[in-house]
Amino acid sequence: MDQSYVEYEFKTSPLQPATDILIAELADLGFDSFVETPEGVKAYVIKELENEKSVKSLSILHQERFNISYKTSEIKQQNWNAEWEHNFDPIVLGDRCTVRAPFHEVPATTYDIVIMPKMSFGTGHHETTYMMLDLLLNTDLKGKTLLDMGSGTGVLAILAAKKGALSIDAIDIDNWSYQNALENTLENNCTNIKVMEGDVSLLKDQHYDIILANINRNILLEDIKVYATHLNAGGSLFLSGFYLEDLPLITAECAENSLKFEQNLQKNNWVAAKYVF
Numbered sequence: 001m002d003q004s005y006v007e008y009e010f011k012t013s014p015l016q017p018a019t020d021i022l023i024a025e026l027a028d029l030g031f032d033s034f035v036e037t038p039e040g041v042k043a044y045v046i047k048e049l050e051n052e053k054s055v056k057s058l059s060i061l062h063q064e065r066f067n068i069s070y071k072t073s074e075i076k077q078q079n080w081n082a083e084w085e086h087n088f089d090p091i092v093l094g095d096r097c098t099v100r101a102p103f104h105e106v107p108a109t110t111y112d113i114v115i116m117p118k119m120s121f122g123t124g125h126h127e128t129t130y131m132m133l134d135l136l137l138n139t140d141l142k143g144k145t146l147l148d149m150g151s152g153t154g155v156l157a158i159l160a161a162k163k164g165a166l167s168i169d170a171i172d173i174d175n176w177s178y179q180n181a182l183e184n185t186l187e188n189n190c191t192n193i194k195v196m197e198g199d200v201s202l203l204k205d206q207h208y209d210i211i212l213a214n215i216n217r218n219i220l221l222e223d224i225k226v227y228a229t230h231l232n233a234g235g236s237l238f239l240s241g242f243y244l245e246d247l248p249l250i251t252a253e254c255a256e257n258s259l260k261f262e263q264n265l266q267k268n269n270w271v272a273a274k275y276v277f
Helices: 018-027 052-056 077-087 127-137 155-162 175-187 217-229 244-256
Strands: 005-013 033-037 040-046 067-075 091-093 097-100 111-114 145-149 167-172 193-197 208-214 231-243 260-267 270-276
Touching: 005 018, 018 033, 018 040, 091 127, 097 127, 111 155, 127 155, 127 208, 127 231, 127 260, 127 270, 145 155, 155 167, 155 175, 155 193, 155 208, 167 175, 175 193, 208 217, 217 231, 217 244, 231 244, 244 260, 244 270
Parallel strands: 097 111, 145 167, 145 208, 167 193, 208 231
Antiparallel strands: 005 040, 005 067, 033 040, 091 097, 231 270, 260 270
């Protein structure tokens, strides 16, 4: 049944990491859709679940290092689809790839990925997802085995499948992301993606030619040694979810595990890096 929603339009300063923290805290309150904006984020919650008192008590709103303001408005159920379409623009990487919602026109790019993001991370709007897509577009994936850790909507796994990867495991610890990735892989007819809910403990004897991990610095630092044990010789590790100042720390941990730095991309102080085993 269609629902009325309440929109919270947040302005955050500095933009990051405030926006990412805010999205995570709002998700715990039942907010199920997010659209990042140049000034912050628009967050949506079903009217019956909305509790502004809980929003006002969010810890990030009381941290002196952030300046965050917001305004609210109600979106009637008949206007919800139009509001979502208005706020969710397709992501286009040249003539190579488009990430879009089902209501967008079919593009003329080589790869067409249909995503209904809900509350999952990974629409392509965030700098880290965009850069990981870019790295994959410049990588030969044909016949490769691939692991996508922290898979979110499944967008990276889906691109890998469309580029000819042989078999793909997509893992995320968040149930919403798990459910959303199942929907999106079905929508994109990707039958060779196995979606799982959990973390690196799910990895047993599997080995991969390519491992993707777009998570955050602390989890990456903890799990790089695990990734290394599951990479085939000559394999590649793509990492993102951290800032430029964290790159030396990430690279040092990779070196400790026989992973050699090859290249990195940068977008608004976010970094995506490639290492080879």
